[in-house]
Amino acid sequence: MNTDAPLLRIEGLRLTYHSDGVGVPAVRGVDLVVRRGEIVGVAGESGCGKSTLASTILRLQPASARVEGTVEFEGVDVLTMRWGELRAMRWAGASIVFQGALHSLNPVQRAGAQIVEAISVHEPGIDQAALDVRVAGLLEEVGLSPALATAYPHQLSGGQRQRVMIAMALACRPSLIVADEPTTALDVMVQAQVLEVLTGLVRDRGVGMLIISHDLSVLANLCDRIAVMYAGRIVEVGPGDAIFASPLHPYAAALAGAFPRIGDQASRFAPAGLAGDPPQPEALPPGCTFAPRCPRVVSECHQVDPQLEDHPGHRKAACIRVGGGVR
């Protein structure tokens, strides 16, 4: 294990689903790095490839998908790992918190037992007393009473279930946590509680975290860096607060504008939206894939496929209109 390497390094990742002989590109060349003690966010609409990206990190993509590129976890290539190594890496190295906590928990098993399962699969031979202590500790760490270990999922509220999911993900002390829409469908207050738990983990344990969300405003305050994805590619990446406050790419701007700043008179009675739907991955438009919906589109956009380019302030954007305007 190479400790100098970043925790997670994704390079040139492409993923193509194959159905009925047609290749459907879901991820089209993504580079991303997550270091220890860092929170990285990935934002985008449904279908932009962000969840596919998350599952590929743990090699959970469906068998029909063809993957190219590199996914390195602590310097080891995940995509070519042998099965035994992969199993050890899932949970113990990196673990994933899925969206929809209601459906990811076994309804007929007590919360504590599900956490125990996660531990004992990877640490066979651990005795019951030690397990109980571990479960109680994990529940406390996510802000739940240890007494809830005996509760069934249906007896828990949405926020509590999401915390149990996080406790399960923590069970084997992973160094990377991938959270796919961890707060979707939760109330603002519960969302704030769950986000507090997640940031506390990064602060106290020094784990690295990759958070996927459609809500740029949630990511803005939370993340050191944010990558905005559109049609399988990163179109803008940079420091979290900068992307939300002054987005470069028109798509990032549309996502940021969708959530108003309360008190900002300009957004009163003027909800910002983005017309149209994202392109079908099997029929991507030529040139910039965002051009058909882009408010700043010029004719050149339909010919040039923009690449990520550096901009001041450790930022990158894939848009020919950013910086010097039309070249």
Place this chain on the structure above:
Amino acid sequence: MTTVEAVDARVEFRTRSGRVATALDGANLVVRPGEIVALVGESGSGKTTLARALVGLQPLAGGQVRRDGSPLDYAPTALRAFRRRVQLVLQDPAGALNPRHTVYESVAEGMRLHRLATDDPEGSEVHLVSAALAAAGLRPPEALFLRYPHELSGGQRQRVLIAGALALRPEILIADEPVSSLDASIRGEVLALLLALRESMGLGVLVVTHDLGLAWNIADRIAVMYLGRIVETGPTEDVLRHPRHPYTQALLSVVPEMDSLTPVVLTGEIPDPTRIPSGCRFHPRCPALADGRAAAVAERCRAESLPVLSGQAVLVEEPGWHGVACHLHPERA
């Protein structure tokens, strides 16, 4: 034009264990024509129950729902006529469309029921369905006629639901979390649609949501609900810029975009409605009580219950009325 109002509405459920849960405990709320009202609160606050009560779907254990000042008649034919005027768009666009009905059938269903096509010499049914779909921003409408719900995107389903409600040409539209399941980019479009309908048809809208940003985007008035009661209400700008109730303040502070405020993350969740706390119902979680701001009235917070905020009556006299049910603001109740 229609005005709907809940007056001291009370709704009780009997739980499996036989206890009585009070989902609405004296709630007052009025929605008038041409007005957008946001009803906000956490899940479990009773906001969906109040929305259902306002369209007569939820029997009341006390209080009244009034249409233009007279109590709602729950007889089937009267209720049907009432629902022609007051429509509810349900949460969960994925489940609220019959999977075996095409878009056309779903939108035409209400029209057939209320015989709108036969009463209108101008419009054939197809014409009216097209118009409703176009009004909900689905263009060209004909392309969607024969689609089934599972062939639509989330935003399209939500619009079909709105179109189905609009097809009846209601005067009041109640929308339960209309954008919470939608992508950020579609969210703005659906909200803009509600604003446009208010402009063009003089529609009165009640939006039930947990999203304060949404209220800021479109609502004239806001009502904050906690455990079955409205705890703060007033013009949106006034309430969101100068929140008075510690609960509203806390809700506002955790909105991700509000970096200027120190987040006040309340512990726990809304209490079980079978055991509403004594005194002020918010006191066990109240940050003002915890940090000593409310030390002077602490005894009253724990023991003395607050009066119910009134609805319609005050608004007539004082349109900019900002009411708070909190012992810290006795003059505002």
Place this chain on the structure above:
Amino acid sequence: MTDAAQLARARRRASLRRGWATFRSSRSGLVGLGLLGVFVFVAVAAPLLADPNGLSLTRAPGGVLEPPSSEFWLGTDDSGRPVLTLLMFGARVSLFVGLLATLISMVIGTLVGLVSGYVGGWLGQLLLRLTEWFLVIPFLPLAIVLASVLGASLVNIALVIGVTSWPATALLIRSQTLSIKERAYLERARVLGTGRWHQISRHVLPNVLPMVFANTTLTVAIAILSETTLSFLGLGDPTRVSWGSMLEDAYSVGAITTGSWWFFIPPGVCVVLIVLAFILIGQALETVLNPRLRGRR
């Protein structure tokens, strides 16, 4: 309104086409359909394919228990009647009784299930208890009692089978109705101002019917088996030859011990094949009728 009707027709045509395309993609479904087609053809055309005189005990053309030959392809029975002729006419009885019994069972089961699930209250409870009561009564004794009370005729046999086999359908429909009742689209229908009848006919029934259809094929199979069983026990219509009565004959003349396999194997195989045909069709229908399975790629 004409263009609305046109739209509806276009939609129905489109969904029929799509349904057939889905069905065709299931090989086992096609095999089932082919098998059933053969049986239906034989049943309908039996008087043309075989000489009805072959059914007569007095004018039987062959000798007693003749083995298969070029004249009698499947041999003859103990009265000298050609087994092939008996089989062909037996198919009519099996299909008639099977379909009629299924119709009766489906109508009762669907009605009881819908009402007990949708209306609920004391009526729902009463119907549920009635369903459970019928469910726990052992089928055969009740069928035997009913058959002997009503008298032996084809319609009565169908009635007996129908009346004893509806509870499973009723329970299925009831549970499906209960689940549909809680769906958001029923709430939406209420908000639109619909009444109970509209909700049942436009929302509950269309979503329950596919279950009924898929279940139908299974019920037909069971009904045909039951008819065979009852006939084998001698409770069938004595004036008609059915596969069950053939098996009974074969048993009573000791065809098994004498090694006259041509007498008992063909009706047995036919019963198995027709039951299999219905089950295969049922499985294929289920994917056709479930729009969510259909939409999945």
